[in-house]
Amino acid sequence: MKDALDEKWFRGIAYLLLAATALSCLLPMLHIISLSLSDQQSVVSGRVAFWPQGWSMESYRMLFHGTRILPAFANSLVITFGGILLSMVFTIFAAYPLSRKTMYARRTFTLIIVFTMIFNGGMIPTFLVVKALGLLDSYGAIWFPSLVSAFNMLIMKNYFEQIPEEMEEAAKIDGCGEWRFLTQILLRVSLPVIAMVTLFYAILYWNSFFVVLIYIQDTEKYNLAVLVQQMLQSQSVLQEMNNLRPEDQMATTPEGIRSAGIMVMVIPMLLVYPFLQKYFIKGIMIGAIKG
Structure with missing residues (x-):
């Protein structure tokens, strides 16, 4: 009792x-x-x-009428979708061979990748490398330095290892090669972990702020995160807005416009998450069983 x-x-x-x-x-x-x-x-x-x-709804009307919110939103979409595509391809190509027991020195390669989760080159060496590669002022500077997340790769690797070996053996008996097994069988039964890792990368790229300020010099290429941050810091956001009549500027407040900007930035992720929630929970539980 x-x-x-x-x-x-x-x-x-x-x-x-x-x-x-x-x-x-x-x-x-x-x-x-x-x-x-x-x-x-x-x-x-x-x-x-x-x-x-x-x-x-005046705050939203002023936001869309007098700021660069739409071009910044488009830039965020380009950064996010481009980053997701590149990161998912390279993450899968890294996780799949490391999950195969037949790969030579796979434990050594895994430890090397885990090492990067603890130590990295630092901001200044990374900037010098990006500059030497000619990626400054391009979205490649955002995508390539963080192309593969070691954490996401390990989760996907662990998930792939949960797939029964009998499935691969049966596929090979039917004449299925490595490429076909990966693209037509393994990825289809790995939707939970793929959806989860996709969500992780989507949040990472959608909220990119510091790397954009460091590597992007053209303000026309700024994304929503940078634009909203500038709106929050500005003490005269209404005076900086273009194409607004004085009577329009009196219809709202800087706080209202800033709040509307924050909501425009947050809403897309809030809309995406419910569709991936069931895959997210299943993927993170199964992918974390062993490591």
């Missing part, structure tokens, strides 16, 4: 901690959403908390 009571107390405390953690993540988001959907008077008077006051 005592054990049952202790278990109830433990579960109650755990639920309280989880609820507090969830609220600490949810409430700031609700506040940003409310600011972006409230009218000027409500925002200036400080009446906006976690629910929009005086519903208005």
Whole structure:
């Protein structure tokens, strides 16, 4: 009876901690959403908390009409989709041979890759290498230095190792080669881990900020993360906006426009995650069984 009571107390405390953690993540988001959907008077008077006051879409209208949000959004899409494609191809090509027991010195290669998770060349040597390769001011400078994540590769490798060897043997008996087995069989039964790693890379490239500031000099190539950060730091964002009439500038506040910019940046990832959630949970559990 005592054990049952202790278990109830433990579960109650755990639920309280989880609820507090969830609220600490949810409430700031609700506040940003409310600011972006409230009218000027409500925002200036400080009446906006976690629910929009005086519903208005002016902040979004001003954001799309007077800032470079659309070109920055397009740049983010290019960076994200290009990075996902390249990273997934090279991650699969690294994980597959390392998951085969017949590969020579696969343990040595795996340890070398794990070593890069602990030590790396540093920012200045990486910058010099990127500059020597002529990648400055191009998206290649964002893609290639982080082309393969050792963590993602190890998760995919561990998942591939869970695939029964009998499946590969049966495929080879039917005349299936390595390339065909990888593309037509292994990848089809590995959708959970592929979806999970794709989501990891999508978040990495979509939120690219520091590397963009370092390697991209042309402001026309800036992505959403950099644009939103500049909007947050600017104390005169309305004055920097183009093509806005004075009466339009009085229809909203810098806080509302900044909040709208944050939501435009966050919403795509929020829309993608529900479709990958079931694969995400299954992939990270199975891929982490052994290492």
